[in-house]
Amino acid sequence: MNRLQLKIVLWLAALAAFVIATGEIGGLALPTRVGLSALAVVALSFVLRRLSLEPLERIRQVADALAAGSDAPRLRLDRGDERDAAARAMNRLAERLGEQIRDAGREAQRLEAVLAELVEGVLVLDLEGRITLANPGFRELFGVWGPVEGRTVIEVLRLPEVDDLLTSARDAAAALVRDVEVRGRGQADRILLAHAAGFPSKGPRVGVLAVFHDVTQVRRVDRVRRDFIANASHELRTPLTAIQGFAETLASTSPLDPEETATYLGVIQRNARRMTTLIDDLMELSRIESDAAPAALDFGPVDVCRVARTQLADLAPRLERAKLEAECLSDSAPPAWTDRHALERILENLLTNAIRYTDAGGRITVEVVPRADRLEVTVADTGIGIPKDVQDRIFERFYRVDAARSRAVGSTGLGLSIVKHLLQSIRGEIRVESEPGQGSRFIVSLPRASGDPEVPAG
Ligand code: ADP
Numbered sequence: 002m003n004r005l006q007l008k009i010v011l012w013l014a015a016l017a018a019f020v021i022a023t024g025e026i027g028g029l030a031l032p033t034r035v036g037l038s039a040l041a042v043v044a045l046s047f048v049l050r051r052l053s054l055e056p057l058e059r060i061r062q063v064a065d066a067l068a069a070g071s072d073a074p075r076l077r078l079d080r081g082d083e084r085d086a087a088a089r090a091m092n093r094l095a096e097r098l099g100e101q102i103r104d105a106g107r108e109a110q111r112l113e114a115v116l117a118e119l120v121e122g123v124l125v126l127d128l129e130g131r132i133t134l135a136n137p138g139f140r141e142l143f144g145v146w147g148p149v150e151g152r153t154v155i156e157v158l159r160l161p162e163v164d165d166l167l168t169s170a171r172d173a174a175a176a177l178v179r180d181v182e183v184r185g186r187g188q189a190d191r192i193l194l195a196h197a198a199g200f201p202s203k204g205p206r207v208g209v210l211a212v213f214h215d216v217t218q219v220r221r222v223d224r225v226r227r228d229f230i231a232n233a234s235h236e237l238r239t240p241l242t243a244i245q246g247f248a249e250t251l252a253s254t255s256p257l258d259p260e261e262t263a264t265y266l267g268v269i270q271r272n273a274r275r276m277t278t279l280i281d282d283l284m285e286l287s288r289i290e291s292d293a294a295p296a297a298l299d300f301g302p303v304d305v306c307r308v309a310r311t312q313l314a315d316l317a318p319r320l321e322r323a324k325l326e327a328e329c330l331s332d333s334a335p336p337a338w339t340d341r342h343a344l345e346r347i348l349e350n351l352l353t354n355a356i357r358y359t360d361a362g363g364r365i366t367v368e369v370v371p372r373a374d375r376l377e378v379t380v381a382d383t384g385i386g387i388p389k390d391v392q393d394r395i396f397e398r399f400y401r402v403d404a405a406r407s408r409a410v411g412s413t414g415l416g417l418s419i420v421k422h423l424l425q426s427i428r429g430e431i432r433v434e435s436e437p438g439q440g441s442r443f444i445v446s447l448p449r450a451s452g453d454p455e456v457p458a459g
Contacts, residue, residue, distance in 0.1 A: 059076055060076065060087070060088075060091055062074070063075075063076060063091055063095060064091075066095075067094070067095055067098050067099075075092050075095065076088035076091055076092055116134075116136040116137075116138075117136060117137055119136060119138045120138050120141075120215070121138050121212050121213060121214050122135075122136065122138045122139030122140075122141070122142040122143065122193070122211075122212065122213035122214075123135070123136040123138065123139055123210075123211075123212055123213075124136075124139050124154075124167075124210070124211045124212075124213070125208055125209070125210050125211075126154065126167060126171075126208055126209040126211075127207070127208045128171070128206065128207065128208060130153050130154060130164075130167065130168065130171075130209075131151055131152065131153055132149045132150055132151065132152055132153070132154065132157065133150065133208065134150070135149045135150070138213075139213065142183070142191065142193060142213055142215060143157075143158055143160075143183060143213075144183075144188055145157055145158065154167055160181065160183070162179075162181055162182075163181055163195070166179055166181070166195055166197050166211075167197050167209050167211055169197075170197035170198055170199055170209050170211070171199045171206060171209050172199060172206070173198070173199065175198070176196050176197065176198035177195075177196070177197050177198070178194070178195070178196050179194075179195050179197075180192055180193070180194055180195070180216070180220070181193050181195050181213075189217075190217075191215055191217045192215075192216050192217045192220045193213045193214060193215055193216065193217075194213070194214045194216045195211055195212070195213050195214075196211065196212045196214075197209060197210070197211040197212075198210055198211075229398060229399075232398065232399040233279075233283060233399075236279055236399065236413065236414070237276060237279060237280075239408075240272035240273070240275045240276045240279075241272070241276065243268060243269075243272040244268075244269050244272045244273060244276075247265045247266075247268050247269050248269060250265060251265050251266075251269075274411075275411060275413075278411065278413055279413045279415075282413045282415040282416070282419065283415065285346075285419055286398070286415055286418060286419055286422065289419065289422040289423055289426060290422055298340040298343065298426060298427065299340055299341070299342075300338060300339060300340055300427075301338070301339075301340075301341070301450075302336035302337070302338060302450035303336055303337050303338075303339050303340075303341045303344055303450075304334075304336055305334060305336070305337050305344065305369045305376060305378055305447070306329060306331050306332065306333060306334050306369050308341065308344055308345055308348060309329045309348055309367040309369065309378070310329050311345075312345065312348045312349055312352055313327050313328070313329060313352070313367070316349075316352055316353070316356065319353075319356055320356060320365070323356050323359070323361060324361035324362060325356060325359055325361070325362075325363050325364065325365055326363075326364045326365070327352075327355075327364070327365040327366070327367075328365075328366055328367075329366070329367045329368075329369075330366050330367065330368040331367075331368050331369040331370070334369040334370070334371055334376060335371050335376065335449050335450070336449070336450040337376045337447040337448065337449060337450060338447075338448045338449060338450040338451070339427045339429070339447050339448065340426075340427055343423045343426065343427050344427070344447070346419065346420075346423055347420050347423050347424065347429075347445060348367070348378075348380070350416040350417070350419060350420045351380040351420065351443050351445075352365065352367075352380060353416065354412075354416060354417070354443075355380055355381075355382035355384065355441075357407075357410040357412060358382065358384040358385050358406075358410075358441070359382045359383060359384030359385070359440070360384065360385070363382060363383040363384055363440075364382070364383050365380070365381070365382045365383075366379075366380075366381050366382075367379070367380055367381075368381070371449065372446075374448065374449050374451070375446045375447060375448060375449060376446070376447045376448075376449050377444055377445070377446050378444070378445045378446075378447065379442055379443070379444045379445075380442070380443045380445075381440065381441070381442040381443075382440050382441055383439070383440040384440050384441060385437065385438065386435045386436050386437035386438055386439050386440055386441055387402055387433065387435040387437065387441055388402065388437050389435075392433050392435060395417050395433070396417045396418060396420075396421045396431075397418065398414065398415055398418045399413075399414040399415065400414060401414045424445065427447070427448075428447075428448050429445055429446060429447045429448070430445070430446045431443060431444065431445050431446075432444050
């Protein structure tokens with residue numbers, strides 16, 4: 002019943018009560034008139050009640066709508082009494098609450114977008130240790146794909162160390178920071194740096210917030226650097242100890258016969274040379290690895306056969322001393338698109354290794370073969386060969402298959418590392434094929450200079 006209908010009923014009821022009470026309707030017995038009057042009074046009081054309750058009912062509807070967070074309808078202001086003031090206050094409240102609800106919605110959307118884009122994993126737990134929020138970064142880092150909300154960390158991750166960390170963080174005074182390892186889970190092993198803290202930081206805690214950051218690469222680089230420093234110090238200390246020992250003997254033992262003196266001095270010279278080579282190699286490696294290296298490269302068409310023949314000619318005295326035969330099997334090949342100096346250093350290293358690890362009477366060959374848009378340069382020897390299980394490791398810094406033999410031939414264990422890094426900077430690749438006791442083949446692939454004619458033998 003709307004307001005107009007209520008008003009009509011009100012007037013009719015009032016009229017009926019008046020007519021009945023004043024006896025205007027003739028012929029009606031007194032009890033009937035009293036009954037009708039009572040009915041009219043009841044109808045009147047019902048209508049009055051509806052009229053007085055209606056604004057309250059409207060206010061209740063608006064309050065319910067506000068409580069439900071939906072947009073509340075506005076109240077009308079046409080009564081001309083104090084109810085208009087109440088409706089105005091209610092409308093203002095609805096306005097402000099509506100604004101706040103919209104702000105909160107926008108804020109939640111923004112937060113959700115940030116959490117979705119973060120590569121860090123974010124996890125929120127309640128005080129019972131149940132997950133209330135886990136962003137996509139968390140799922141990605143831990144390889145978790147099913148529903149997680151409402152479950153415990155140990156159920157979802159099965160990693161006791163993460164569970165311990167989060168449990169301890171709940172009551173800890175400050176944030177806890179720790180590395181955690183994630184193994185398997187259908188992806189490579191990872192090291193994650195975890196920050197976990199109870200929140201809020203002041204007042205009673207309501208939950209735990211944890212952020213996980215992938216530091217696998219950083220930790221790996223740290224380890225390589227630490228190993229490198231340890232290896233380099235060890236490599237430098239060995240010749241230095243020899244120099245120190247023999248120099249002290251020379252200084253303290255007198256008189257020494259000339260033959261002994263010459264032997265001692267020879268040892269000192271040899272070890273000093275070894276230190277110089279080692280430092281030169283270390284410097285070269287650090288230069289190639291530094292960011293400045295690519296700028297120093299000068300790319301252009303390079304005749305690989307010619308470079309190989311020049312290298313073999315330069316090494317002729319060493320080849321002769323080692324009683325080895327060496328030749329370049331290719332007369333001509335298309336030019337490579339590369340840096341000449343880098344290529345010379347690569348071939349020099351590979352040929353020097355071939356000389357070091359091939360016994361007298363052996364043979365070393367270089368071959369240059371075009372393949373699609375690449376050139377394959379093979380340095381082969383008939384030397385001692387390399388066992389299959391360590392063929393990948395020989396490109397690591399300081400790795401030697403037989404340390405004693407390598408040291409005896411004056412090697413540093415850095416040659417193939419330098420080769421690998423040089424090749425990375427000239428977009429080349431290297432692989433090895435070797436059979437212990439049969440010999441080794443180092444195959445280098447280089448980009449070809451496009452559209453250039455074949456370079457004649459020269
Ligand atoms: P090194 O200075 O010791 O030669 P490299 O990095 O050049 O260091 O080589 C690493 C190791 O690989 C060597 O110590 C050697 O054991 C093995 N190696 C390299 N080239 C050959 C080869 N042509 N024949 C056999 N072993 C080789």
